[in-house]
Amino acid sequence: MGFCLGASMAGLKAMTATSGPGISLYSEQISFAIGGEIPLVIVDVQRLGPSTGSATKGADGDIQFLRWSNSGGLPVIVLAPVDVTDCYTLTVRAFNLSERFRCPVFLASNKETAMTRESVDLVSLQIPSVVNRNHCPPDREFLPFGPGGEKDVPYFLPLGGDRLVRQTSSTHDEYGYITGDTETIARGIRRMENKLLGAINSLSLFEYDRDDSADTLLIVYGVTARAARVAVQRIRDAGGAVSLLILKTLFPVPEKTIQRCIADAERVMVIEMNLGQYVREIERLAGSKPVEFHGRMDGKLISPAAMCEVMGL
Amino acid sequence: MSSLLNRDRPPVFCPGCSHDLVVRALDRALVAMGKQGTEVAIVTDIGCSGLFDTFFNSHAMHGLHGRALTYATGLKMARPELTVITIMGDGGMGIGGAHFLSSCRRNLDITLLVLNNFNYGMTGGQCSVTTSPVASTASGFLNELEPSLDICKVASAAGSPWVDRVMATGKKLPEQIRDAVQYQGFSLVDIWGVCPGRYSKRNRVTLKGLEEEMAALPPVSGAVQENERDEYADLYRRKSSRLSLPSGPVDIEPIYSSAFTGQKDILLLGAAGQRVNTAGELLCLAAMSAGLHVSQKNDYPITVLRGHSISEVVLSSSPVLYTGTGHPDVVFALAREGVTRRRSVFEKLKPENLVIRGKGVEVPEHEGKTITIDFKKLRIPSMHWALISLAVLAEEKSLITEKMLRAGLAFRFSGNSLEEAESLLNHFFSRKNSYRTSHS
Ligand code: SF4
Numbered sequence: 229m230g231f232c233l234g235a236s237m238a239g240l241k242a243m244t245a246t247s248g249p250g251i252s253l254y255s256e257q258i259s260f261a262i263g264g265e266i267p268l269v270i271v272d273v274q275r276l277g278p279s280t281g282s283a284t285k286g287a288d289g290d291i292q293f294l295r296w297s298n299s300g301g302l303p304v305i306v307l308a309p310v311d312v313t314d315c316y317t318l319t320v321r322a323f324n325l326s327e328r329f330r331c332p333v334f335l336a337s338n339k340e341t342a343m344t345r346e347s348v349d350l351v352s353l354q355i356p357s358v359v360n361r362n363h364c365p366p367d368r369e370f371l372p373f374g375p376g377g378e379k380d381v382p383y384f385l386p387l388g389g390d391r392l393v394r395q396t397s398s399t400h401d402e403y404g405y406i407t408g409d410t411e412t413i414a415r416g417i418r419r420m421e422n423k424l425l426g427a428i429n430s431l432s433l434f435e436y437d438r439d440d441s442a443d444t445l446l447i448v449y450g451v452t453a454r455a456a457r458v459a460v461q462r463i464r465d466a467g468g469a470v471s472l473l474i475l476k477t478l479f480p481v482p483e484k485t486i487q488r489c490i491a492d493a494e495r496v497m498v499i500e501m502n503l504g505q506y507v508r509e510i511e512r513l514a515g516s517k518p519v520e521f522h523g524r525m526d527g528k529l530i531s532p533a534a535m536c537e538v539m540g541l
Numbered sequence: 542m543s544s545l546l547n548r549d550r551p552p553v554f555c556p557g558c559s560h561d562l563v564v565r566a567l568d569r570a571l572v573a574m575g576k577q578g579t580e581v582a583i584v585t586d587i588g589c590s591g592l593f594d595t596f597f598n599s600h601a602m603h604g605l606h607g608r609a610l611t612y613a614t615g616l617k618m619a620r621p622e623l624t625v626i627t628i629m630g631d632g633g634m635g636i637g638g639a640h641f642l643s644s645c646r647r648n649l650d651i652t653l654l655v656l657n658n659f660n661y662g663m664t665g666g667q668c669s670v671t672t673s674p675v676a677s678t679a680s681g682f683l684n685e686l687e688p689s690l691d692i693c694k695v696a697s698a699a700g701s702p703w704v705d706r707v708m709a710t711g712k713k714l715p716e717q718i719r720d721a722v723q724y725q726g727f728s729l730v731d732i733w734g735v736c737p738g739r740y741s742k743r744n745r746v747t748l749k750g751l752e753e754e755m756a757a758l759p760p761v762s763g764a765v766q767e768n769e770r771d772e773y774a775d776l777y778r779r780k781s782s783r784l785s786l787p788s789g790p791v792d793i794e795p796i797y798s799s800a801f802t803g804q805k806d807i808l809l810l811g812a813a814g815q816r817v818n819t820a821g822e823l824l825c826l827a828a829m830s831a832g833l834h835v836s837q838k839n840d841y842p843i844t845v846l847r848g849h850s851i852s853e854v855v856l857s858s859s860p861v862l863y864t865g866t867g868h869p870d871v872v873f874a875l876a877r878e879g880v881t882r883r884r885s886v887f888e889k890l891k892p893e894n895l896v897i898r899g900k901g902v903e904v905p906e907h908e909g910k911t912i913t914i915d916f917k918k919l920r921i922p923s924m925h926w927a928l929i930s931l932a933v934l935a936e937e938k939s940l941i942t943e944k945m946l947r948a949g950l951a952f953r954f955s956g957n958s959l960e961e962a963e964s965l966l967n968h969f970f971s972r973k974n975s976y977r978t979s980h981s
Contacts, residue, residue: 230604230611230640231618234584237602238619256605283843344864345822346836347829350792387600388620390579394594396603405550405595406603455863529865 229257236266237395239386241323245271247339248290249280251297259298260397261332265373265382265420267361268332269322273342276527285527286339288450288501292508294334295479302417303424305431306334306479308449312346317355318433318476324359325431329423330381336478338501340451340529364391373416374402380423424480432482435474436489442469444539445493447486447510449475452499452530459535468541481509490514497522497539499530545571545578547598559709559734559748560589560656564596567626567654569715570722571599574624581624584613586633588663589736590656593628607637610644613651621774624722625651632661634692635670644727645699649773652721652728655692656709658736659746666739676744692731693761702768703728706761709735710748720763726772791952795832797945804857805940806866808886810879811850811927813841817875819953820927821852827931827941827949828856836861840882849878856940871940872909873930874898876923880905895937897930914976925965932969933976943970 232242246254251272261268276282277289294306305325309315315337322333364370364383370391376383387393394404400416401407424431437460448456453474460472473489475482486509490496496519498507507521522538524530546568554560571581582600585591586609594601600623604612613627634641634655644653660678661667668676668684671692678684696704703724707717709732721728733751735741807824811817818839825835833856840851853866868889874880874896880903890896890909898904900915912933916926935946943966950962969976 230608231615233604234602234612234615234617235619236615237612238616238623240619242615257608260605340838340864344836344838345825346861346864347793347825347834348790350790386620387582387602387616388579388623392578392598392600394601396594396601397605398603404601406592454861455865458863529863531865531867532863 229254232268233257233261233264233266236268237264237387237393239384239389241267241269241327243269243271243319243323245273247273247275247284248277251290251293255297256299258332259300262298262302262304262420263300263399264395264397265330266332266395267326267330267384269319269326269335270332271319271335271337273337273339275339276525282527284339284343286341286451286501286529287525287527288336288338288452288505289525291336291478291500291502291505294336300417302420303480304334305329305331305424305477306336307433308336308476308478309341310450310453310474310476311341312344312348313353314476315341316348316353320356320358321433324356327359327361328378328381329427330361330384331424336450338451371402372404373400375419378423380419380426428480428482428484431477431480432485433476434482434485435472435476436485437472437474438489438492439464439469439471442471442492443494444469444497444541445471445473445489445495446497446499446535446539447473447475447489448499449478449506450501452501455530455532455535456499458532459539462532462536463539463541470539470541475506478506481513483513486510486513490517493517496520499523499535499538501525501530543572544568545576545581545597545599547596550595552596553592554589555736555738557735557737558589559658559732559736560593562709562714563654563656563732563734564593566709566714567593567718568597570718573715573719574722576624580622581626582613582616584609584616584625584627586627586629586637588630588632588661590628590630590633591663607633607635608640609633610637610640610651610653614644614647614649617649617651618774618777621650626722627651627653629653629655630662631655631657631659631669631671631692632664635690638670642695642699645696645701645729647773648700648702648727648768648770650724650726652718652724652730654718654721654730654732656734657692657731658734658740659689660736660740662736662739666736666743676740678740691758692729696729696731697761697765697768700768701729702726702765702770703763704731704761704765705729705763706731706733706755706758708733708748708752708755710752717763724763726769791826793826793829793952795830796948797831797942799828799831799833799858800939800942802858804855804859804861805871806869807854807856807871807873807934807940808866808869808883809852809854809873809927809930810875810883811873812876812878812923813844813846813848813850814924815850815875815927816924817850817852817873817879817927820873820931821854823928823946823949823953824854824931824934824941825856825949826952827935827945830945830948830952831941833858834860836864838864849876849882851879851882869894871895871897871934873927874902874904875926875930877902895934897933899926919976928962928965929969929976932966936970936973
């Protein structure tokens with residue numbers, strides 16, 4: 229992580245990959261990447277926890293950890309790939325978002341995704357075009373932590389270039405000097421919060437497969453979405469009705485999208501490979517609509533049959 | 542005289558703090574080398590010495606407790622032309638001990654100045670790794686329990702090619718810093734000083750006393766001959782430039798048509814050494830030659846040369862969704878180790894399902910069809926059982942065909958391995974009846 233932070237500040241794109249035990253160690257540096265607004269992609273191939281857990285069995289047990297692993301609790305971006313194709317395209321997207329917003333971006337993968345080989349149709353692969361960070365124009369004063377080209381996102385200049393760059397993990401002013409001035413601190417924190425929360429619409433990725441006649445909305449993410457697609461098809465083939473929302477951006481929580489989908493349903497079902505993590509976000513958005521949960525955390529995939537059974541459809 | 546000191550941010554240490562002397566000595570060293578601020582990055586750790594970067598008009602990176610060397614490493618690898626100087630206290634050096642050892646061993650061209658004042662000054666005078674066991678600190682008796690660490694000794698033992706020690710008051714401090722920075726590799730300078738704020742008053746430590754203590758130690762003076770070697774980034778670039786770019790994924794155009802539509806799950810149960818995972822991959826490649834979508838998951842213990850080896854393969858005429866194989870259409874039973882792990886799947890087998898079994902491998906009762914092959918009698922070594930089982934499956938023609946399997950081999954192997962695999966198949970297909978022991 230430290231190497232990545234140094235290399236990223238020198239202007240390179242950097243990525244690191246780990247699983248639960250590693251992401252725990254990353255925690256302090258994740259906070260630095262957020263507070264220092266250092267672009268970085270962090271892949272968490274989640275494996276069954278707690279702790280060193282199972283080498284190697286899958287789970288989605290780090291979802292809230294990714295959201296809250298930074299001291300200070302500032303927002304982060306977490307994307308969740310469903311399959312190998314997503315691993316490819318979402319990684320490009322993760323880099324693009326990290327460059328655009330000057331922040332770390334997480335890919336919440338799963339052993340079941342990363343250690344599964346599968347055929348991919350390379351021809352139909354939609355690879356997003358590459359975004360690079362916004363460098364400070366030569367005629368402007370460089371404020372490493374002041375508002376820059378895009379609202380609330382500072383311009384970047386590489387450390388080691390021909391204009392001096394100050395980077396710090398401590399609370400700082402627009403110039404990168406440590407400060408104790410509460411107004412300056414508050415302004416910086418607000419800006420870092422706004423740069424992501426204010427852009428939710430442009431960074432929310434999801435697939436909504438709506439059935440007009442369905443009462444039930446199934447919400448899933450990651451590898452679980454694969455079984456969910458099979459379950460939904462089985463239910464429909466048998467004359468039943470169900471809608472499916474697959475979230476690919478988990479954080480910042482795409483609140484409006486989720487609420488819009490919930491509004492179409494009478495009942496919400498959340499299925500996750502953990503004891504119930506993302507369901508918390510759904511519950512707070514569902515209002516008075518009942519939210520049911522099914523989880524499994526023993527290293528095995530949740531099967532389509534189990535999904536049909538818990539939904540009773 | 543010119544200076545890289547930041548006029549807007551003069552040093553703000555406690556009166557008498559040795560850090561002040563080092564700030565000025567570092568500036569003198571950089572000026573003596575003719576460095577511009579843009580050519581230098583000062584990377585600092587946490588603690589009073591962590592303020593260093595703000596006092597200079599240079600690139601600056603201030604990070605977490607004990608981690609400064611990691612940022613310095615990333616920076617230097619990315620920008621080899623940059624002069625990277627890392628400043629840590631004895632506190633951070635202890636916290637980031639592993640990074641310290643790695644840096645000594647790695648020999649990347651960065652300089653580390655350890656501002657050693659024998660305690661955690663900023664946090665209130667707790668003991669650090671260099672605190673003397675007879676000192677009085679804010680940590681009660683804890684420092685009495687552990688001997689203090691000789692930074693230079695550790696650095697030399699860990700492979701640092703440049704190790705130097707000097708007093709913060711040392712007349713030659715700027716020169717010694719300059720020499721360390723100019724050294725083309727990792728360089729460490731252990732700089733002893735006083736911390737009047739937290740340590741030296743309560744311990745009656747004086748600069749003179751420290752000087753005497755240092756003089757009594759075996760001398761260190763820069764280059765450590767036995768540790769001299771190639772600089773890391775230089776070596777890294779030389780070695781990596783010789784590598785060829787990785788080839789992209791295998792591009793497989795469908796040339797055959799599939800014998801089925803829908804999805805088929807195949808479970809290969811074997812043991813280490815039977816090339817089960819390779820067989821799973823061959824099956825996938827064979828199926829792809831008929832335009833099928835495939836997925837493969839392997840399961841084996843961390844002791845890769847012992848124990849079970851299992852491969853789960855899904856072949857499908859539409860994209861593969863759920864990758865679990867709870868109700869397989871075909872099971873290869875090639876070793877007890879694999880079968881034991883997945884006993885429960887046998888009871889789910891239906892009459893239309895197939896088990897391809899090596900003679901002698903016990904399988905639980907099931908309703909599927911079984912083909913048993915007496916590999917031992919045929920003198921086929923265990924490492925080829927999985928491949929021959931694929932040929933048996935191809936002969937059944939329901940999932941893959943001989944042509945597809947041969948196409949799979951050609952995608953996976955080349956040269957001698959391809960020849961060997963092909964001759965095994967030739968042998969099988971020319972004498973297939975002799976392979977089949979029983980068919981029930
Ligand atoms: S606490 Fe010690 S190290 Fe820190 S500024 Fe004061 S004297 Fe220097």
